[in-house]
Each structure stands twice: as C-alpha cells, then as structure tokens.
Amino acid sequence: MKTANVKIHDNVVLLIPVGIFVVGQVGVLVGEWDADHFEIEFVDVHGETIGFAAVPKADLLRLHFSPKAA
Secondary structure: OOOOOOOOOOOOEEEEEEOOOOOOOOEEEEEEEEEEEEEEEEEOOOOOOEEEEEEEHHEEEEEEOOOOOO
C-alpha cells in the first residue's frame, strides 16, 4: 500500500483526480473517515484552504522531504 505508515498532518499527493482536485495535487491528511478513506485538506500557495476531500487510501502517495535515516 502506498499510504503505509501515514499519520495526521502528513503531506500526500493525489494519484487520481478527486472532485476539483487534479492528479499531483498536494494536500495534508487531516482525518480518517473509515478503513479505506482519508480526509485531505488542500490549500493554495498562500496557505488558504481550497477545500477538503475524502480520498481512498490507495489513491494517495505520502511525500517525504528528507531521506530516511540510515
């Protein structure tokens, strides 16, 4: 699963379009709906919320901003 070990406030990217959000859209995991869906918040370049979407876990990829420690 692409979303293994994700937790609240992790940055994720969409692998499929969801509503008004496109493939590659970056968001933040803000909640868990059920066993199969996360609630994602999407913001603009100014940090203002654009919207929220319930996204299937399998359609998200967790982003990493630094390499894993050795």
